[in-house]
Amino acid sequence: MSLLDVSGLTKRFGGLLAVGSLDLSMAKGEMLGLIGPNGAGKTTVFNLLSGFLSPDEGEIRFDGRNVVGLKPHQICRLGMARTFQIVRPFPQLSVVDNVKVAALARHPAMAHALESARAVVERVGLGARAGALAGGLTLADRKRLELARALATEPSLLLLDEVMAGLNATEIEAMVRLVTTINAGGISVLLIEHNMRAVMALSHRIVVLSFGEKISSGTPREVAADRRVIEAYLGEEYVHPPQA
């Protein structure tokens, strides 16, 4: 049984088809990349999966269970955690307190939650800044914090929304290592990413969206060679390079 099974997922905003009849599935332990040009509907898919939006049509089965209609907090409790594209730390709380809020979902007692939070903070490499106020962190650290919070809810599936965005090359490398480690630890990852090198390096498989519809899927190599993908990203003339 696959971890995540999406079939016929559709969402419209007025006349605009944001996501059109999407089929997608993930096996346990997999790292699936979701890519596509801007406006392709990727974040909408995340919002649909995590319960922030409800689909007009389609089914979402997580661990065999239908999650359509559940509220975000219920879906999180079932084991699907997400990060936001524009990170949302609790600005007045410290790093560890931010993560503690998430840990409380699994460890209702404050002391245990704090322990768990500290461990996660170390794991993502924010140990040195555990006591710092979240509002004052650099972007790279805030991304780690966002990731740490999601991790602290002890998910089986992690949805990462453009976790590399805004990071420089060194920071990206570090983040790629971190995500690899997390996945190696058994957590399945579905990631939206624009940074192609990161996506290609991380993903076992890739799904490509364009204008809300899946136009390709397969291994990174297969997808990179797929002319429909090249066309979607770069335009038709790049499929057949213009004569000099």
Next chain:
Amino acid sequence: MDLTLVGQGLLSGFLFGGVYSLMAVGLTLIFGVMRVVNFAHGDMMVWGMYLAWLLSARAGIDPYVGFLACAAALFLFGLLIQRGLVERIVDAPHEMQILLMLGVALVLENVALVAFGPDPARVRSPLSQATVWIGPIFIDVARLVTFGLAMALTAALWLFLARTDLGRSMRAAADNPYGARVIGTDVRKVYAAAFGVGAACVGAAGALVSPILPFQPTSGLGLSVTSFNIVIIGGMGSLPGAFVGGILVSVAESMGAVFLSPSMKELVSFGLLIAILLFRPAGLFGKTAG
């Protein structure tokens, strides 16, 4: 049901709606341009009333003339408040803005209380007593004049917003604050003007109402709540909405007074407010949030 009574109520409510509209237009302008909710709106209006009273009692100036001075005075006051206080918290969380304006409301209301005493006051205008008959229905001439002047002021405001540079800047800022800044609009000036004009509207409204209704320092809260009612019903930031809403709410209140007891008419307003808040917070003319 006595039809003349209903007809009377309808007409009376409609005419009074002119003032409500003017009052609400001022509030929605401030909100539309600055995204600030003026909790002191009703109390500013009360000051418009008291200024009109002062002019009438001390200088013998009829409120139907003096309203211009009241508008000017409140305009200056609005500028002061905006420059001195509101400007500093334009980017603060909404709760802070609410508390700030609540503080201003408290100060306004109680300075009036200390200055003028708690007893209801009224302004005498030679028109106060005159009535005109249309069939079985009579109209206070005062109400008619109030309505006419309120409409004139609203029309003037409309022209200002549509034709003048400053007015257009205000509308731009209301539509897209960031964009307005990008094209070089002096946002501070626009904000100050918006607050000033909004206050002027309500100052004029107060002066125009003063010959019709008795008022006291504590009237402010009720007027603020009514203003919010109207603006929410009409749609926050929508000028046509405020205009239509003012007439609607006034007529509804009037009908409430006719069919229920006058003291229960407030229940109608509040009930309406709650219903709108729950089911269509964007109001009649507002854009529904996505």
Next chain:
Amino acid sequence: MKLLLLLAVVVLAALPWFVGSYLITVMIFIFFYAYLGQAWNIVGGYAGQLSAGHAAFVGIGGYAAALLSAHAGLSPWLGMWIGGGLAALLGAVIGYLGFRFGLRGFYFVLLTVAFAEICRVIALNVDAVGGALGLYITFTGNPRQFQFQDNRAYYYVALALMLGATAAVRAIETHRFGAYLTAIRQDESACEALGIDTLRVKMQAMVLSSFLTGVGGTFYAFYLFSLQPNAVFGIPLSVEIIIRPIVGGAGTVMGPILGSFILSPLAEISRSYFAQGGWNGLHLIVYGVLLIAVVLFLPQGAYPALRRLLRGRPA
């Protein structure tokens, strides 16, 4: 710090034996409004949902207890809980409507004001509950009826209320509920994504807050011996309730207490000093100015600023 607090409690407990009746009365009001402020603090400070209609809960609690005492002979010591329960019911309704329909900020404030005003108008117009004249409670001085001959008894009741509510808020702060409230105040959507049922948590805060406030209504009724709709449901009382935690520090344990110790003496001074010619209004002018000053210069309130000062850290 803990030692200091303990000392303060001991001093307060011993105080009535050393000071005169006037000061005791002032202290009673300080404690009582600190209690109401602390109750509000749960939903207004910690959860960040600004309610400007908490007077409604005082009114419902007070009226319920008073009516039950007068018509059913029920001791206010019991009626207190029923009053609190009814207030909690209204709180649940307001909270559910507000939170379920996604009302935030200004819209939520307006919703709470609307409900409070509706209660006020109803109380004013329904003769069965006293109408415009309100309710009067016959003085019997009988402790079983929540009445005491000695002012000092009221002092201890008020002190107990304040300490009790403060202990409750402290407990909230150190448990999951408090952490959730603080997080919700900062970013609700992020909380939802982290497994927090924000609707439920906010409802719990609202119900608890309104319950405690309703219980306070009984004290109000049986200390002042009269319930006037305009006084007990009106905006001025709601302002009194919220201004102490806001000035003192919303979302902190000591905020409402500090706020009450600052504001009540100020109100007393302006009330009595300017009594001739002044009218009640002057202390409200002071409130207004303070509110403006706090928003502009000390948005987190006096207590956090004080704490920073005492610890020598820069702001």
